[in-house]
Amino acid sequence: MAERNYIFDTIRSVFRTYGYSQIETPSMENLSTLLGKYGDEGDKLLYRVLNSGDAFAGVDPEQYRQEDGSLNSKALSLKLCEKGLRYDLTVPFARYVVQHQNEIPFPFKRFQIQPVWRADRPQKGRYREFYQCDVDAIGSKSQLCELELVQIVDKVFRLLDVRVVMKINNRKVLTGLAEIAGFPDKVVDITVAIDKLDKIGLDAVKAEMLEKGLSPQAVQVIEPVLSLSGDTAAKIGVMRGLMNGGSASGVVSETGLKGLDELEELFGYIGAAGISTACEIDLSLARGLNYYTGAIFEVKALDWQIGSICGGGRYDNLTGIFGLPDMSGVGVSFGADRIYDVLKGLGKFPASLSSATTLLFANMGEAAYVLPLASALRDAGIPVEIYPDPSKLKKQFDYAGRKSIPFISINGSEEAAAGTVNIKNLSSGEQRSYGIAETEAIAAFLRG
Amino acid sequence: MAERNYIFDTIRSVFRTYGYSQIETPSMENLSTLLGKYGDEGDKLLYRVLNSGDAFAGVDPEQYRQEDGSLNSKALSLKLCEKGLRYDLTVPFARYVVQHQNEIPFPFKRFQIQPVWRADRPQKGRYREFYQCDVDAIGSKSQLCELELVQIVDKVFRLLDVRVVMKINNRKVLTGLAEIAGFPDKVVDITVAIDKLDKIGLDAVKAEMLEKGLSPQAVQVIEPVLSLSGDTAAKIGVMRGLMNGGSASGVVSETGLKGLDELEELFGYIGAAGISTACEIDLSLARGLNYYTGAIFEVKALDWQIGSICGGGRYDNLTGIFGLPDMSGVGVSFGADRIYDVLKGLGKFPASLSSATTLLFANMGEAAYVLPLASALRDAGIPVEIYPDPSKLKKQFDYAGRKSIPFISINGSEEAAAGTVNIKNLSSGEQRSYGIAETEAIAAFLRG
Numbered sequence: 001m002a003e004r005n006y007i008f009d010t011i012r013s014v015f016r017t018y019g020y021s022q023i024e025t026p027s028m029e030n031l032s033t034l035l036g037k038y039g040d041e042g043d044k045l046l047y048r049v050l051n052s053g054d055a056f057a058g059v060d061p062e063q064y065r066q067e068d069g070s071l072n073s074k075a076l077s078l079k080l081c082e083k084g085l086r087y088d089l090t091v092p093f094a095r096y097v098v099q100h101q102n103e104i105p106f107p108f109k110r111f112q113i114q115p116v117w118r119a120d121r122p123q124k125g126r127y128r129e130f131y132q133c134d135v136d137a138i139g140s141k142s143q144l145c146e147l148e149l150v151q152i153v154d155k156v157f158r159l160l161d162v163r164v165v166m167k168i169n170n171r172k173v174l175t176g177l178a179e180i181a182g183f184p185d186k187v188v189d190i191t192v193a194i195d196k197l198d199k200i201g202l203d204a205v206k207a208e209m210l211e212k213g214l215s216p217q218a219v220q221v222i223e224p225v226l227s228l229s230g231d232t233a234a235k236i237g238v239m240r241g242l243m244n245g246g247s248a249s250g251v252v253s254e255t256g257l258k259g260l261d262e263l264e265e266l267f268g269y270i271g272a273a274g275i276s277t278a279c280e281i282d283l284s285l286a287r288g289l290n291y292y293t294g295a296i297f298e299v300k301a302l303d304w305q306i307g308s309i310c311g312g313g314r315y316d317n318l319t320g321i322f323g324l325p326d327m328s329g330v331g332v333s334f335g336a337d338r339i340y341d342v343l344k345g346l347g348k349f350p351a352s353l354s355s356a357t358t359l360l361f362a363n364m365g366e367a368a369y370v371l372p373l374a375s376a377l378r379d380a381g382i383p384v385e386i387y388p389d390p391s392k393l394k395k396q397f398d399y400a401g402r403k404s405i406p407f408i409s410i411n412g413s414e415e416a417a418a419g420t421v422n423i424k425n426l427s428s429g430e431q432r433s434y435g436i437a438e439t440e441a442i443a444a445f446l447r448g
Numbered sequence: 449m450a451e452r453n454y455i456f457d458t459i460r461s462v463f464r465t466y467g468y469s470q471i472e473t474p475s476m477e478n479l480s481t482l483l484g485k486y487g488d489e490g491d492k493l494l495y496r497v498l499n500s501g502d503a504f505a506g507v508d509p510e511q512y513r514q515e516d517g518s519l520n521s522k523a524l525s526l527k528l529c530e531k532g533l534r535y536d537l538t539v540p541f542a543r544y545v546v547q548h549q550n551e552i553p554f555p556f557k558r559f560q561i562q563p564v565w566r567a568d569r570p571q572k573g574r575y576r577e578f579y580q581c582d583v584d585a586i587g588s589k590s591q592l593c594e595l596e597l598v599q600i601v602d603k604v605f606r607l608l609d610v611r612v613v614m615k616i617n618n619r620k621v622l623t624g625l626a627e628i629a630g631f632p633d634k635v636v637d638i639t640v641a642i643d644k645l646d647k648i649g650l651d652a653v654k655a656e657m658l659e660k661g662l663s664p665q666a667v668q669v670i671e672p673v674l675s676l677s678g679d680t681a682a683k684i685g686v687m688r689g690l691m692n693g694g695s696a697s698g699v700v701s702e703t704g705l706k707g708l709d710e711l712e713e714l715f716g717y718i719g720a721a722g723i724s725t726a727c728e729i730d731l732s733l734a735r736g737l738n739y740y741t742g743a744i745f746e747v748k749a750l751d752w753q754i755g756s757i758c759g760g761g762r763y764d765n766l767t768g769i770f771g772l773p774d775m776s777g778v779g780v781s782f783g784a785d786r787i788y789d790v791l792k793g794l795g796k797f798p799a800s801l802s803s804a805t806t807l808l809f810a811n812m813g814e815a816a817y818v819l820p821l822a823s824a825l826r827d828a829g830i831p832v833e834i835y836p837d838p839s840k841l842k843k844q845f846d847y848a849g850r851k852s853i854p855f856i857s858i859n860g861s862e863e864a865a866a867g868t869v870n871i872k873n874l875s876s877g878e879q880r881s882y883g884i885a886e887t888e889a890i891a892a893f894l895r896g
Contacts, residue, residue: 001470017826019805019833019851022449026577027475027533027563028495047476050496050529052567056519061509071504080528081498085475105850107836115475119500129474142836144815151823273819357467367592371721375599378465385467388555388590402553403467 002353007160007339008113008133014155015135018148020109025092027115028083035084037091037321045118048081055080085117089134089333090318097138098322106139136331138318143262145330146295146314147269153299153310153332154277160339161348163303164310165278169285169296170263171313173239176256177225177283180247181218188289190214190222195284197226220248225283232267235281236260262294291315297332304342310334356383358446359407359423362396363387366416369436370409373421376439382446400426407446450801455608455787456561456581462603463583466596468557473540475563476531483532485539485769493566496529503528533565537582537781538766545586546770554587584779586766591710593778594743594762595717601747601758601780602725608787609796611751612758613726617733617744618711619761621687624704625673625731628695629666636737638662638670643732645674668696673731680715683729684708710742739763745780752790758782804831806894807855807871810844811835814864817884818857821869824887830894848874855894 012022028049035043064076086092089112097108113133122128135152137145150166157164178187189212193205200208205226209219224242228235241247243256263281270279285296287308294314301309312332319327343349359382361370367386374384385405387396393410400408409423423445424431434442460470476497483491512524534540537560545556561581570576583600585593598614605612626635637660641653648656653674657667672690676683689695691704711729718727733744735756742762749757760780767775791797807830809818815834822832833853835844841858848856857871871893872879882890 001472005470016804017829017831019831019853021804022453024449027565028577045500047500048498049533050498050525052493052495054521056509056521056524059519061504061519071507071509073502073504076504077498085497105847107847109833117475129476137836140836142811144811144834144836147819148834155826269816269819272816273823356464356469360467363590363592368717368720371595371717375721378603381465383465383467385557386592386596388585388588388592399553399555405467 002356003340003343003349004131004336006349006353007336007343008131010159011133011156011334012111012113014152014159015111017155018109018152020111020135020137023093023096023110023112024114025086025089025096025112027086027117029086029092029095031078031082031084033095033322034087034091038087042087045120046087047085047117047119048077049083049085050080051082086114087118088116089114089132093134093136094318095322097327098319098324101324107137107145108139109135109137111135131336133334133336134331135334136329138327138329138331141328143265143269143295146262146266147273149297149312149330149332150266150270150275150277150279151273153297154275156334157277157299160343162301162339162342162346164299164301165280167280167282167285167298167300168263168266169282169287170259170294171289171292171296172255172259172262172294173243173283174259174289176243176253176259177222179253179256180242180249180251181214181221182249182251183214183218186212186214188286191284191286191289194222194226195286197284202226217248228283232263232281236264236267239283259294266295287311288313293317293328295330299332301342304345306338306341306345308335309338309342354404357385357403357405358382359384359409360396360400360403360405361386361421362393362408362410363390364410364412365390366411366413369416369419370411370421373436373439373442377443377446380439380443382443450804451788451791451797452579452784454797454801455784455791456579458607459581459604459782460559460561462600462607463559465603466557466600468559468583468585471541471544471558471560472562473534473537473544473560475534475565477534477540477543479526479530479532481543481770482535482539486535490535493568494535495533495565495567496525497531497533498528499530534562535566536564537562537580538779541582541584542766542770545775546767546772549772555585555593556587557583557585559583579784581782581784582779583782584777586775586777586779589776591713591717591743594710594714595721597745597760597778597780598714598718598723598725598727599721601745602723604782605725605747608791610749610787610790610794612747612749613728615728615730615733615746615748616711616714617730617735618707618742619737619740619744620703620707620742621691621711621731622707622737624691624701624707625670627701627704628690628697628699629662629669630697630699631662631666634660634662636734639732639734639737642670642674643734645732650674665696676731680711680729684712684715687731707742714743735759736761741765741776743778747780749790752793754786754789754793756783757786757790802852805833805851805853806830807832807857808844808848808851808853809834809869810841810856810858811838812858812860813838814859814861817864817867818859818869821884821887821890825891825894828887828891830891 034046059079064072066072115129115131117129153166174187174191178184178190193208197205206219228238240260243253245252285298287296287298292313293316296313297311298308299310310332314330316328318329374386377384406426407423408426409421411421419436420433421436422431422433482494507527512520514520563577564580565577601614622635622639626632626638641656645653654667676686688708691701693700733746735744735746740761741764744761745759746756747758758780762778764776766777822834825832854874855871856874857869859869867884868881869884870879870881
């Protein structure tokens with residue numbers, strides 16, 4: 001919990017400096033809002049909540065009896081359950097924007113950190129209830145929105161002290177590439193093949209594209225993209241040439257050129273803003289090709305092997321399905337569980353998180369006289385406990401050990417009478433004695 | 449959200465200085481854990497979650513057909529739903545303690561801030577999903593645990609700048625009173641009658657007790673309690689006399705004396721610790737008489753009319769129902785919604801909460817040159833936005849107005865060329881011009 005709060009508090013503090021407001025949506029949404037948004041598999045993983053009151057009143061299950069004698073669970077459960085548990089934060093956000101469109105200031109910049117539920121078979125690292133952490137700006141097509149997300153990612157991981165690379169692609173460029181290759185419906189196949197370049201090499205990528213039904217001419221058009229080199233400007237320059245009729249096919253793609261304009265503008269802003277995170281164009285980035293329409297983002301840790309720890313992109317029609325068309329937005333989602341793994345793996349959690357309590361006053365039956373000192377230390381921000389019972393010292397030491405409390409204070413009637421306290425650093429063994437009123441000196445010792 | 453976070457962050461910061469650990473339990477519990485814990489009414493208000501997969505496989509609803517032709521919803525839903533949504537934090541906490549009893553360091557001091565769900569008819573101020581905020585110490589019978597809760601309440605409301613009174617009762621004293629009156633089964637009736645003293649007066653209270661079946665002799669025993677006066681020590685002294693055989697009945701109540709010992713010890717600690725919140729004995733406090741076994745707490749705001757904003761007490765058998773007997777604990781629950789109402793009513797929320805963003809850079813098409821300044825201000829902790837599109841100024845001002853942004857910066861090509869920014873305080877109208885690198889001076893102006 002302390003570790004997770006640390007991650008979320010850090011992320012939240014950055015969102016706030018960019019003017020994003022936190023929203024929360026109810027855990028239960030109407031099933032009609034959720035169904036059909038996550039594919040057939042998603043529909044199966046939705047948790048459905050039985051209608052309250054007498055759920056079966058007026059329902060005759062026999063009407064749902066099928067020819068094979070079984071009940072049609074799907075239809076019957078729709079009758080019995082109006083509500084389902086949130087499956088992600090995106091659909092509730094879209095519903096929220098449409099519902100509150102008259103009260104919301106657009107562009108609407110919101111973040112949301114809430115649990116979601118999926119009726120998955122539980123397995124290592126996959127839970128039925130887990131947190132998502134999304135940040136989106138909706139209602140503007142400006143690349144300054146993309147920039148803000150890049151800045152936020154940069155700042156979050158600097159604060160967490162994790163070196164990352166941010167890979168940036170643009171769906172329109174991928175569309176353009178498929179267009180100039182003459183296979184506009186093969187965007188996904190082309191991108192997925194390009195993505196394998198590092199793993200399987202140039203020849204195998206070309207073979208895969210042919211296997212997926214591309215013509216040799218199309219592969220010839222795409223080949224220069226596989227050997228892009230140089231800095232961002234150089235890469236954009238080569239791509240611009242290709243999109244502008246300079247490829248083997250000679251086809252011009254307006255969409256591709258628009259995508260390159262967007263990338264160029266975004267990288268211009270990135271340069272102007274002074275981002276210290278490495279940001280690079282990666283045309284093989286294939287995340288969310290079904291819904292992203294512009295920028296595509298993916299963040300990877302440089303010093304820890306794990307998938308992407310943050311990702312997102314621009315979408316043009318999030319709210320269309322709820323009746324509000326032409327709402328372009330861009331967002332990223334922070335993968336809290338993976339970020340946790342990275343911080344744990346790299347030992348980047350602050351040491352202060354692991355021990356919630358700094359000092360334990362052991363209880364020898366004389367606890368009352370340390371109460372004012374304990375209060376003063378707490379007022380100084382130092383977590384302090386007093387063992388509540390005058391138990392055997394071994395038990396009290398055990399307690400300190402189990403809670404990783406680094407300092408213990410053991411005082412008997414002599415100290416109580418003299419108005420002093422002994423404070424011992426349990427790892428170094430150093431012990432000091434103080435007057436009960438020497439709060440500042442004691443605080444200094446406890447702070448190391 | 450910002451206001452609620454402020455309340456929870458404040459409370460959480462206090463819990464931490466006392467060494468309480470935050471836990472979260474899953475939203476879904478087994479219905480077998482939840483059913484029967486909240487009475488018949490509570491069982492009805494539990495949200496049940498349909499089993500995932502094919503919930504009706506192997507279920508024949510006809511087996512649940514009743515004589516009147518309707519289906520037995522209760523029995524059928526038990527078959528279809530294994531899980532339910534958390535109804536409160538207490539039962540999941542008890543389940544958690546029993547389940548993790550071998551890993552937990554006892555006394556176990558935990559707090560928990562999570563939503564709970566109740567299938568209630570929604571109405572003003574009552575939601576189907578709302579947050580509870582509980583803090584408990586379990587595994588010690590020491591009055592130092594009670595003291596800690598008093599200290600926490602004291603500190604929380606001092607930080608929130610709300611004057612409160614903390615009323616303290618003890619269930620054992622009430623039991624003792626019923627015992628010496630000769631009506632040990634009428635504890636609730638006696639307490640509820642005493643509670644009406646201020647409203648209906650002495651004679652009416654006596655009449656009510658007679659009406660509830662107490663004898664005139666019993667009322668005579670109780671009468672001195674109705675006119676208790678003086679400080680805590682004086683009240684405890686009078687009560688001790690009564691419990692010790694000094695009442696009209698002459699009966700001695702060991703339980704009552706034990707309760708008075710506890711109260712005396714607790715008030716001794718309160719005096720030693722130096723609590724600034726007014727703490728007073730209130731024998732009419734009738735909260736949770738069914739489960740509290742020792743101290744009973746209730747906190748009321750002094751300057752705002754609303755019910756109790758925090759309350760709790762000691763229970764001796766929270767975990768017994770899950771197979772772990774003899775676990776005494778004490779806890780309080782902070783009523784976040786009511787605390788919100790009090791802070792709102794008294795105007796005690798910090799002004800900074802209402803405007804998330806301090807400065808809006810308007811967009812006149814020259815936004816790029818302010819990017820480094822915006823980043824520097826954010827690094828200094830000042831929330832800054834850049835309007836993403838070069839829209840009409842009216843639209844941008846509207847945006848600032850709707851988000852209550854107090855400062856706006858409008859700069860055109862001249863300012864961009866000169867490397868300056870204009871910053872205007874929208875409430876005072878004061879406008880200043882700065883060099884783009886004068887971060888500190890600008891930050892000072894923005895901070896007022």
